[in-house]
Each structure stands twice: as C-alpha cells, then as structure tokens.
Amino acid sequence: MSQFTSDFWDLYVALISLASILACGVFLKMQSVRKAGEVDTTGHTWDEDLSELDNPLPRWWAWLFYLTIAFSLVYLVLYPGLGSYRGTLGWTQVGQLEEENKAANAEFGPIYDKFASQPIEVVAKNAEASAIGQKLFLNHCAQCHASDGGGSRGFPNLTDKDWLWGGTPEAIKASITNGRMGVMPPLGAALGEQGSKDVAHYVLSLSGSANDSIRKARGEPLFKSTCAACHGADGKGNPLLGAPNLSDAIWLHGSGEQAILEQVAKGRQNQMPAHKDFLSAAKIHLLTAYVYSLSQGYSLSQGAAPPGK
Amino acid sequence: MKVAVPAEIRLYAADKKIYPRAVHGWFAAWRWLLVWGTQLVFYGGAWLTWNDRQAILFDIAHRKFYILGLVFWPQDVIYLAVLLIICALSLFLFTAVAGRLWCGYACPQTVYTEIFLWVERMIEGERNKRIRLDRDPLHVRKAALKTAKHAAWIAIALWTGFTFVGYFTPIRELGSEMLALAAGPWETFWILFYGFATYGNAGWMREQVCTYMCPYARFQSAMFDKDTLVITYDAKRGEPRGARSRSADDRHLGDCVNCGICVQVCPTGIDIRNGLQYQCIGCTACIDGCNDVMDRVGAPRGLIRYSTQNALERHLTPAQTLARALRPRVLVYASILAAIVIGAAIGLYARVPLKVDVIRDRAAIAREVEGGRIENVYRLQIMNTAEAKRTFEISAAGLPTLEIAGASRVELEGTASRMVPVRLRVQPGAAAAGTHRIEFAVSAIGAEGVEVREKSVFIIR
Numbered sequence: 075m076s077q078f079t080s081d082f083w084d085l086y087v088a089l090i091s092l093a094s095i096l097a098c099g100v101f102l103k104m105q106s107v108r109k110a111g112e113v114d115t116t117g118h119t120w121d122e123d124l125s126e127l128d129n130p131l132p133r134w135w136a137w138l139f140y141l142t143i144a145f146s147l148v149y150l151v152l153y154p155g156l157g158s159y160r161g162t163l164g165w166t167q168v169g170q171l172e173e174e175n176k177a178a179n180a181e182f183g184p185i186y187d188k189f190a191s192q193p194i195e196v197v198a199k200n201a202e203a204s205a206i207g208q209k210l211f212l213n214h215c216a217q218c219h220a221s222d223g224g225g226s227r228g229f230p231n232l233t234d235k236d237w238l239w240g241g242t243p244e245a246i247k248a249s250i251t252n253g254r255m256g257v258m259p260p261l262g263a264a265l266g267e268q269g270s271k272d273v274a275h276y277v278l279s280l281s282g283s284a285n286d287s288i289r290k291a292r293g294e295p296l297f298k299s300t301c302a303a304c305h306g307a308d309g310k311g312n313p314l315l316g317a318p319n320l321s322d323a324i325w326l327h328g329s330g331e332q333a334i335l336e337q338v339a340k341g342r343q344n345q346m347p348a349h350k351d352f353l354s355a356a357k358i359h360l361l362t363a364y365v366y367s368l369s370q371g372y373s374l375s376q377g378a379a380p381p382g383k
Numbered sequence: 384m385k386v387a388v389p390a391e392i393r394l395y396a397a398d399k400k401i402y403p404r405a406v407h408g409w410f411a412a413w414r415w416l417l418v419w420g421t422q423l424v425f426y427g428g429a430w431l432t433w434n435d436r437q438a439i440l441f442d443i444a445h446r447k448f449y450i451l452g453l454v455f456w457p458q459d460v461i462y463l464a465v466l467l468i469i470c471a472l473s474l475f476l477f478t479a480v481a482g483r484l485w486c487g488y489a490c491p492q493t494v495y496t497e498i499f500l501w502v503e504r505m506i507e508g509e510r511n512k513r514i515r516l517d518r519d520p521l522h523v524r525k526a527a528l529k530t531a532k533h534a535a536w537i538a539i540a541l542w543t544g545f546t547f548v549g550y551f552t553p554i555r556e557l558g559s560e561m562l563a564l565a566a567g568p569w570e571t572f573w574i575l576f577y578g579f580a581t582y583g584n585a586g587w588m589r590e591q592v593c594t595y596m597c598p599y600a601r602f603q604s605a606m607f608d609k610d611t612l613v614i615t616y617d618a619k620r621g622e623p624r625g626a627r628s629r630s631a632d633d634r635h636l637g638d639c640v641n642c643g644i645c646v647q648v649c650p651t652g653i654d655i656r657n658g659l660q661y662q663c664i665g666c667t668a669c670i671d672g673c674n675d676v677m678d679r680v681g682a683p684r685g686l687i688r689y690s691t692q693n694a695l696e697r698h699l700t701p702a703q704t705l706a707r708a709l710r711p712r713v714l715v716y717a718s719i720l721a722a723i724v725i726g727a728a729i730g731l732y733a734r735v736p737l738k739v740d741v742i743r744d745r746a747a748i749a750r751e752v753e754g755g756r757i758e759n760v761y762r763l764q765i766m767n768t769a770e771a772k773r774t775f776e777i778s779a780a781g782l783p784t785l786e787i788a789g790a791s792r793v794e795l796e797g798t799a800s801r802m803v804p805v806r807l808r809v810q811p812g813a814a815a816a817g818t819h820r821i822e823f824a825v826s827a828i829g830a831e832g833v834e835v836r837e838k839s840v841f842i843i844r
Contacts, residue, residue: 107391130396132591212762212802217746220760222789222804226747323753 084157091156099143106136179354186356189363194243197363198370207364210357214349215365223368228327228344233368236324240313241369247362253348256316261300262339273297274334280309280321283329400517401590403500404510404647408671417488418497426542429549434770441551447798453731454768454798458738465727472723476716478603480708481612481689483665486600492592493664495543495585496650499536506532510647536586537578544578590651594662604661609692610707614665616645616656616687617695624656627680638682645669645687655687736769738800739825739835749842755811757843758788765793765825766800773797774828777805781821782841784810792828807841816843 108128115125153161160166185206189197197203212221218229225231230238238256239249262270276293278285298307304317311319318326326344327337349358431438433451440449448455455462477484486493507513507528519525548570549557560566566574584592593600607613621639639656646654648668653660655669673687694704744760752758767773774794779785788806795801807821819841827833 106394108394110392128394130392130394132595133395133397135595136395208802216744220744220747220750220804221762222760222806224747224750224752224758224760224806226750229747329751 081158084159086157088156088159091150095143095146095150099140102136102139102143183354183356186354186360190356190359194247194359194363194366197360198367200363203360203363204367207360207367210353210361211364214353214361223365225326230326231324232365234324235369236319236322237313237369238311238316238318238326241366243362243366245313246365247358249346250353250358250361250365251348251350254316254346256342256344256346258304258317258337258342260339260341265296265300265338269293269296270335270338271331273301273338274331277301277309277320277334277338278331281323283323398591399652401650401652402510402513402647403650403668404644404672405504406648406668406671406675408674410667411671414488414493414497414666418494421489421491421494422498426546429546429554437553437555439550440553443551454736454770456738456766456768458766462727462731465723465730469720469723469727472716472720474599474603475606476713476720478606479608479611479713479716481665482607482614483600483603483663486593486603487665487667490664492584492589492597493650493666495581496589498539499585500650502535502539503532506535533586536582540578540582540585541574543581544574544576547577548573590662590664593651593664600664601661608712610704610710612689612691612704612708613659614655614663614667614670614687615659615690615695617685617690618656619695621656621686638677638680638686640676640680642676644672644676648672735833735835736767737775737825737827737833737835738764738766738768739823739837740764740766741823741837741839743839749844752808756808757811757813758806758808759841761805761807761823761839763803763805763823763825764800765795765803767795767827768798769830769833770797773830773833775825776828777803778824778826779805779807779821780824782809782814782819784808784813785821785841809841809843814843818842 114128116128117125119125150156150159151161152163153165155161189200189203192200211219211223215223219225219232220229223232230236235241237245239245239254261273265273272289272293273296274293275285275289276297279287279290297305297309301309304315305311305320306317309320311317318324323329325333327333327342349361353361428439429437433449436449438449438451442448446457448459474485503513507516516525516528545557545561546554548554551573552570557566557570560570561574588596616639619637621637623635623637624639624641625636626641627636645656646652646669648671649655650666650668651662651664653662655663667689670687670689674684677684677686691699691704691707693699693707699707740763742762742764744762747760750758750760763777765775767775772795774792777787777791777793779787786808788808791805793801793803805823821839821841823837823839825835825837
C-alpha cells in the first residue's frame with residue numbers, strides 16, 4: 075500500500091508532468107529551425123514520386139503551441155494536477171457537484187417549495203403539482219409500483235383504497251420518507267403441515283373464497299391464537315403493523331390456497347426503501363399528494379377525459 | 384564569389400500581408416450578387432415572423448427547431464442528416480463541374496472578407512494607398528483611418544454575432560435585452576465570440592483560414608478531374624510574357640504583358656500563371672483583372688479563364704469543353720442528389736405531426752386484477768408536433784378482449800408532449816401465457832390522417 079501513502083509518487087507524477095510540458099517547449103524550439111541546404115521536402119514520399127514541400131507555417135501557429143504550454147502551466151498552478159498539490163483555486167470535484175446542486179436547488183427549489191406549505195388534500199387537487207408529482211413518481215416509484223401506480227405482485231396497488239400502512243396523507247408521507255418493513259414470521263414449524271393448511275382455509279373463508287369447511291372450522295381457533303395478534307380477530311388487518319386485511323379480495327402475494335399456504339409456512343419480509351436521504355421534504359410532499367390523489371380518483375395529470383365524453 | 388546562404392531556415396515564418404486590388408467585371412458582379420444574396424438571407428432571416436413567432440428559430444432550451452411552417456424535434460434528426468448529405472453531394476457536384484465554386488462565391492470566409500475589404504477600401508483607399516499607409520510611421524491621419532476601419536469592422540462583426548445568436552434566442556427580445564444591457568451571460572458570450580470570430584477571420588486571418596485551417600480546401604482537389612473547370616492561365620497563348628514597347632518588335636512575345644494585375648488582385652497572393660495551386664479559392668478576380676488589361680491592349684479576352692486540363696491539351700472549343708461537363712461522374716452525382724432532394728421533399732410533405740413512443744413497464748411484467756383479468760402497463764410518450772391544440776384517441780389491438788382500462792383520450796397543447804400511463808387488460812383465458820404482439824394506435828380527433836401506430840407486446844403469465 076505504500077504507493078497510496080508515500081509522498082514519493084506525488085513528486086514522481088508532478089515531476090514527469092512538468093518535465094513533459096517543458097520538453098514540449100524545447101522540442102518545439104528545436105523543430106522550428108532546420109539546416110539550410112537540405113532538400114525542401116518533408117522527406118515523405120508517396121506513390122513513387124509524390125513528395126511534400128516543407129514550407130514554413132505561419133508564425134502565429136507556433137505561438138499557439140507556446141500558448142498551450144503557458145496554459146497548461148497556469149492550469150497546473152490553479153487546479154489540482156501535480157500529485158497531491160491542490161491548486162490555488164481550491165477546486166474539487168465534490169465542491170463543484172455541491173455548487174451545481176446548490177445552483178439547481180436555488181433555481182428549481184421554489185417550484186417545489188411553493189406547495190410545501192399547502193395541505194396534502196389541497197396539493198392533490200392542483201394540476202401543476204400533480205404534473206410534477208407524476209414525474210417524481212415515474213422516476214422514483216414506478217419501477218415497483220408501475221407507471222399507473224397499480225402495483226404488481228409483491229408491490230402494493232396505490233390506486234385502490236386498500237392500504238397496508240394507512241392511506242391518510244400523514245401515513246403515506248411516513249411510508250415514503252422512512253420506508254416500511256413488512257414482516258410476517260414463518261409459521262410452518264409452529265402450525266405443522268395440517269395446521270398450516272387449516273389456517274389457510276380459514277383465511278380463504280374470510281374473503282368468501284372457496285374453502286374446505288372442515289379445514290376452515292379446524293383453522294379458526296389456530297388463526298385466533300396465532301394470527302389474530304397482527305391481523306386482528308376478524309382478519310381485517312392492522313395498519314400500525316402493516317398487517318394486511320385478509321377479508322377483502324386483494325392479495326399482494328397472490329390468491330388461492332397455494333399462495334396463502336406458502337405465505338403462512340414461510341413468512342415474508344417485504345421492504346419499501348426510505349426516500350428521505352435523496353428526496354427533499356418538498357419533493358416528498360408533492361409525491362405524497364400525487365400518491366394520495368391516485369387513491370382518491372382524481373385524474374389531473376393524466377389530462378385524460380373518460381372515454382365517450 | 385559565393386552567395387551567402389543562411390545557415391538555418393525558420394519553419395515558422397511571419398506572414399506577408401496581402402493587399403488585394405479591387406476588380407470590376409462580370410465575375411466580380413456575380414460575387415457581389417452572392418454576397419448580397421447570402422447576407423440578405425442571413426441578416427434578414429432572423430427578423431421574419433410566421434404565425435406570431437420568429438420564422439426561423441432554433442430553440443435549443445426547448446428542443447424545438449422552427450423553420451417557417453415546420454417545427455422540428457430532436458427526433459427529426461434524420462432531416463438534419465439528409466440536409467448534410469444534400470450539402471455534401473452538392474459540394475461534390477459543383478466541385479466536379481467547376482472547381483471551388485463554394486470557396487470563390489458563397490463561403491462565409493470569402494463573403495465576409497469581401498465585405499471587410501470593401502470597408503477597408505472605402506476608408507483607407509485603393510491598394511497603393513493602403514500599402515503606403517501601412518509603411519508610414521504613425522501619424523494623426525493614419526491613427527484616425529485605422530480607428531475608423533476597426534470601428535466599422537467591429538460594428539459589422541457585432542451585428543453579425545447578434546444576428547447569429549438571434550437564430551437561437553428570439554432576436555426581438557434579444558435586441559431589447561441588449562439595449563437594456565440585460566442580455567444573459569451565454570447570449571453575451573456567444574455574441575462576442577461569434578463577433579470576434581468574424582472580426583478576426585475576415586479582418587485579420589483572411590486567406591490564412593483557407594490555406595492553413597480549412598480542411599475542405601485541401602480535400603476538394605481529390606474531386607477535380609481533367610474535365611473540371613478551373614481558373615487557368617493559357618500559357619501557350621501568353622508565353623513568352625513581356626512588356627510591350629511601341630518601337631521594338633513584339634511579335635515574338637505572347638499575349639501576357641506581365642503587368643502583374645492578376646497577382647495584385649489575388650486575395651490569396653498567388654500567381655495564377657504558375658498553374659493551379661492549392662491556395663487558389665477560385666474567386667475569378669484574376670480573370671476580371673486580366674480581361675480588363677486584354678481589352679486595353681487590344682488582345683482577345685480569356686488569357687486567364689475557366690478552362691479544363693483537357694481543353695488546354697486537346698484545344699477543345701468552349702462548346703466542347705462544356706459538353707464534357709455532362710460526363711458520367713457529374714451525371715451520377717446529379718442523379719443521386721436529385722433523388723435525395725425529391726425523397727426529402729416527399730418525406731417532409733408526408734410528415735405526420737405526431738410522435739408516439741411506447742415504453743412497457745419493465746419491473747411489473749403482468750398483474751392480475753379483479754375477476755382474474757390480466758393487466759399490463761405502458762407509458763405512452765405522446766408528442767403533438769403541430770402548433771395547434773389537439774385531442775388524441777388511444778386504442779390498442781392485437782389480442783381478443785384487449786381493452787384500455789380507464790381514460791383513452793388525451794388533450795395536448797401545440798408543440799407539447801406528455802407521458803400518459805395506459806393500462807391494457809384482457810379477460811382471463813383470452814390468450815395463452817407468453818408474449819403477444821400488440822399495436823397501439825394514437826389518432827388525432829378531427830384531423831384526418833394524423834395517426835401513429837406503434838408496436839409493443841402484451842405479456843400473460
């Protein structure tokens with residue numbers, strides 16, 4: 075690791091850089107005169123007898139070369155380039171990034187900020203805010219929740235009224251800001267194979283799905299003792315824990331006996347990442363309003379009228 | 384006695400300033416006509432309006448390029464490619480027929496040099512006066528003349544820079560911003576940059592741009608052949624050259640009176656009598672100059688003229704020379720050029736002012752919704768490239784029971800684009816699991832023929 079810690083390599087790089095630049099100047103000086111009496115061609119010959127005359131170039135051309143040498147020396151004084159020397163301007167990549175971010179925030183910040191003080195319910199009905207929210211949604215959310223917010227298997231649908239963690243503006247904002255971690259423990263070992271199946275059939279019965287009534291009857295007490303702590307005695311879920319409502323026809327991880335059985339037996343860890351580190355509060359506010367509007371049935375940014383109207 | 388030879392030769396030499404003498408004549412008139420033509424278009428074009436907007440505006444910030452009634456988007460870059468191909472082929476064609484026509488008549492370097500030389504001549508006087516003025520030590524009159532010249536040059540250069548920037552930012556707004564000294568930093572930079580380039584290139588660099596900097600000047604000699612019209616000194620007729628005297632017997636002399644006018648008028652400082660040289664930009668000043676002299680000495684015109692290598696070697700008549708212009712090479716260039724121009728014109732005429740990109744959601748492949756129906760989600764980027772507000776109807780076909788869930792109409796302002804999420808649904812069992820080809824159609828309501836079809840896929844799992 076000495077090459078990363080020793081000062082020697084800094085000097086080595088700096089020295090080679092400077093020597094090369096100066097050598098360019100010396101080389102240029104040497105090459106700008108030639109002995110008289112030689113043939114006035116470059117010495118290159120093509121197609122047997124085509125040769126190129128070595129006529130003088132304009133003098134300003136040589137000055138341009140010297141100018142590049144002067145430029146590179148000035149550059150190396152002002153900017154980092156010689157080993158660990160930092161340059162007199164104190165320029166850094168990180169500094170430039172921060173500066174540009176600052177400039178961008180100063181320019182675009184007010185666009186987001188003007189909605190920050192308005193309540194979500196109001197922002198959700200604003201067409202301009204909705205257009206911005208849609209763009210944010212497409213950039214940050216659509217990969218999992220789909221471009222229309224309709225979700226997919228494992229990724230909740232945001233356009234219905236069914237919420238794992240609550241659909242109030244505050245709850246949505248908390249989900250986006252801090253993320254969510256939905257955990258269901260694997261219960262296969264505790265319930266046993268038959269017990270798991272019985273519970274699955276009881277769960278099926280909660281939403282009125284087809285089920286085996288004997289298994290359902292056997293599963294009910296198991297459900298009450300094992301599952302009700304999170305999903306509630308009536309299976310209607312608990313948004314404080316992110317426990318889904320089992321009594322509706324919405325199945326995040328698939329419907330039917332097999333899917334439920336697997337869920338019961340193996341459990342689930344489902345994560346929504348936190349966005350507070352890379353989205354400003356004002357952007358999260360707009361995003362919250364957009365997501366809220368999806369479930370409220372406004373279609374502002376879609377700009378689309380219902381068919382036939 | 385030995386001649387003292389310098390021991391070494393400098394490979395970077397100071398320039399010798401060229402003082403081209405003014406010429407008048409048939410070709411000079413043509414050149415001025417083209418100066419007026421090109422500059423009227425350039426300086427005037429920016430001020431034209433069309434439908435309450437600037438007629439020619441390249442709005443880089445909004446990625447919209449307005450040319451008269453057309454609005455180009457970055458997606459139309461193919462038309463730029465076609466334009467460049469047309470330019471290149473025209474260059475091939477013109478160069479094959481008559482050499483460096485572009486350099487001599489239409490190149491901005493030639494045109495602005497011509498304008499700047501005219502200013503110089505108006506202020507400092509003809510060639511002799513300019514040479515004398517430059518030799519003189521500085522005196523009040525010289526300082527005044529030079530100041531006036533540079534002031535005039537700078538004024539023209541700044542106006543040129545302003546006009547140039549006026550094609551990228553609305554010129555009327557730019558004008559009022561300039562008057563209020565409130566032009567943006569980039570606009571100011573580009574006005575000054577382009578102004579400086581004009582001033583430097585047309586005032587100071589002049590022929591050096593052509594001889595040292597321009598790549599086209601060098602590679603066009605590859606497009607010459609023995610039937611290409613180039614500016615030629617007829618050595619058979621002219622040599623041996625020499626000045627006339629009334630008493631002496633001049634019969635052994637050729638028509639060239641060795642007056643040196645052809646060298647004095649040359650903007651690149653060459654002697655055309657040495658044959659075709661790479662510095663020759665084909666400006667024809669030497670033809671006009673020589674014809675004038677021939678008229679005065681009573682010899683026929685055309686000692687220096689447009690001619691070809693074959694014409695000189697085989698003593699072809701002008702008619703025969705021109706007939707050779709229609710050789711296969713020229714005909715091939717011309718027909719390819721004509722085909723591309725016609726194709727581009729048809730393409731522009733038939734252009735549909737609507738663009739649609741379909742992007743299928745990648746992560747969420749297919750989802751099951753109420754009733755076991757399968758749903759796929761797409762983003763449709765709809766771009767209304769017309770300048771009028773329009774409503775578009777979206778439809779999709781390719782699978783039984785395929786339908787759009789939700790709204791299928793979208794309204795767009797003129798030259799606006801919008802991303803619309805579209806959900807497509809099929810009934811359970813409508814098709815086998817797998818990938819199915821489908822097609823979106825987006826059509827403008829109330830505008831016949833404004834329709835775009837885009838292919839995509841629907842996935843069932």
